[in-house]
Amino acid sequence: MSLALETALSxxxxxxxxxxxxxxxxxxxxxxxxxxxxxxxxxRRAGIRLYTVxxxxxxxxxxxxxxxxxxxxxxxxxxxxxxxxxFQEGTLRRIATMTGGQYxxxxxxGELLRALDHIxxxxxxxxxxxxRIEYHDLYAFLxxxxxxxxxxxxILW
Numbered sequence: 001m002s003l004a005l006e007t008a009l010s011x012x013x014x015x016x017x018x019x020x021x022x023x024x025x026x027x028x029x030x031x032x033x034x035x036x037x038x039x040x041x042x043x044r045r046a047g048i049r050l051y052t053v054x055x056x057x058x059x060x061x062x063x064x065x066x067x068x069x070x071x072x073x074x075x076x077x078x079x080x081x082x083x084x085x086x087f088q089e090g091t092l093r094r095i096a097t098m099t100g101g102q103y104x105x106x107x108x109x110g111e112l113l114r115a116l117d118h119i120x121x122x123x124x125x126x127x128x129x130x131x132r133i134e135y136h137d138l139y140a141f142l143x144x145x146x147x148x149x150x151x152x153x154x155i156l157w
Contacts, residue, residue, distance in 0.1 A: 028056030
């Protein structure tokens with residue numbers, strides 16, 4: 001997770017815009033690298049809110065990855081041992097809270113979509129608005145109606 005946050009920070013720094021970025025981290029919360037606290041502190045210093053979406057199971061499971069040929073295999077460490085992961089909800093809650101974001105749990109795909117919709121609704125800001133009043137002269141229509149009425153009265157006499 002720390003590498004993902006560092007990469008996201010570098011992209012946000014390169015792509016300066018008028019809008020403040022926000023990060024959404026979808027993870028099981030089990031960080032196999034070092035430096036997660038430092039990465040979260042950097043995100044916080046940058047003033048970026050980090051929303052987290054927790055996926056995964058409490059059981060200890062191997063980590064599937066796709067190789068260069070597109071086939072699925074299990075992730076291995078430097079010694080060749082199969083790496084395993086477990087859902088760590090506390091980590092995801094903590095880093096969301098530390099950055100002013102929010103934590104969501106997704107046990108199935110539907111919750112993930114609802115979480116992303118909620119984040120968009122929460123973060124969507126109006127960046128500008130204009131107001132314009134247009135006046136349309138209506139006297140020509142009223143004048144024509146009055147003339148038609150007058151003509152009708154004249155014909156009836």
